[in-house]
Structure formats: C-alpha cells, structure tokens
Amino acid sequence: MKNIVLSIDHMAIIVNLENQDYLVDVGFGKFTLEPLELIPNQKITDTLGQFQFDTYEKDYYRINELKSSDLIPQYIFKTDPRELSEFVQRCEFHQTSDKSHFRKKKLISITTNEGRITLNNSQLKITKAGIEEEIRFKESEFETKLKHYFDIEIRKDSY
Known part of the structure; x- marks a missing residue:
C-alpha cells in the first residue's frame, strides 16, 4: 500500500477566545472581514455578507456563503494544528507550476x-x-x- 502524504493548500487561523473558536481568514479573496464564530448551522452576518458553517464528512467543517436561501460552499477545513512546513509543497506549486491558477x-x-x-x-x-x-x-x-x-x-x- 502506498503511503499518501497530505499536501496542505490554504492557511486559515482558528482563534479561541473565552472558550469559543473563531475562523480568521484574511487570505481567501472576497470573503469576510471579521472573524466568524465557529458554530455549525447558524447564520452569521458579516460586513461582506452572510455565512454558515456546517459539518462535512468526519472531522471537517465547511464554510458556506449564504446567498438568498442557498448555501454556497467556500471551502472545507479541519481544526487540527498544522506546521508551517506542511504548506511548503503546495506553496511552491502555486508559485512555480504552469498548472497553478495563480500563475494564469x-x-x-x-x-x-x-x-x-x-x-x-x-x-x-x-x-x-x-x-x-x-x-x-x-x-x-x-x-x-x-x-x-x-x-x-x-x-x-x-x-
């Protein structure tokens, strides 16, 4: 069996204040300006729109943008701590590969x-x-x- 190495693509920060987790993500383009309280299935209003977390498969959260009554998935994530070194492979890909949408x-x-x-x-x-x-x-x-x-x-x- 082949050993699969997970390549991490995007860094968001989970901040815990007074026993409550918040998603802080300044690097996702047109998204939110304020930390989003990580509470599943609750509408969150931000300066730039409305958002809602839900659970996705085992151990994952998904952040959705709420447009009208539609949930539009933005990305999925886990709250597991990561090392900066885990981002190196995908960071290099996005900077150097012609297959990266960031180079288009x-x-x-x-x-x-x-x-x-x-x-x-x-x-x-x-x-x-x-x-x-x-x-x-x-x-x-x-x-x-x-x-x-x-x-x-x-x-x-x-x-």
Whole structure:
C-alpha cells in the first residue's frame, strides 16, 4: 500500500477566545472581514455578507456563503494544528507550476469603505454598496490601472 502524504493548500487561523473558536481568514479573496464564530448551522452576518458553517464528512467543517436561501460552499477545513512546513509543497506549486491558477493571470484586490476593487490582466471590478461595475480594458493598460486604483507602480528594473 502506498503511503499518501497530505499536501496542505490554504492557511486559515482558528482563534479561541473565552472558550469559543473563531475562523480568521484574511487570505481567501472576497470573503469576510471579521472573524466568524465557529458554530455549525447558524447564520452569521458579516460586513461582506452572510455565512454558515456546517459539518462535512468526519472531522471537517465547511464554510458556506449564504446567498438568498442557498448555501454556497467556500471551502472545507479541519481544526487540527498544522506546521508551517506542511504548506511548503503546495506553496511552491502555486508559485512555480504552469498548472497553478495563480500563475494564469495577475490579480489584486482590496476592500474599501464602500466595497471592493479587484483588478486582473484586463478587467477591473468596482463594487460599491453591493453594486458591481465591470470595466474591460486592454492588457497593456494594466499598470496604469494598478497605479490609479492601488497606488502601486511596477519598477521596470525590479524584474
């Protein structure tokens, strides 16, 4: 029998305060801004939407976004402690492999007081008060948009 090594892909943090667990996940793109109290089958309202945990198979939780009355799965996780070294293999994959979706296009996103701004190679999404505006542009304009909306300039001598 082959020994299977589990490769860990995403790091979220479970924080325990006063004997209650909270999911804190700042690295999952358009998600929540606030810690989510880890209580299964209870609707949780956050600045960016509504969420609900449920159990998934044995020993796993699933976090769902609640849209209307639909539960839209975001990801599954366990609360087992992990070592940073367990993330190395997938981190390297995402940075170097042509099969990684992270290498398919540029992507930057930031929350604002009104919503969110997301920029990729040729598309800008500006969300204000729940209304999303999508602007398409030529890929050659990416750096101009990056400077205008994120105040980031790519120095030509940096790569």
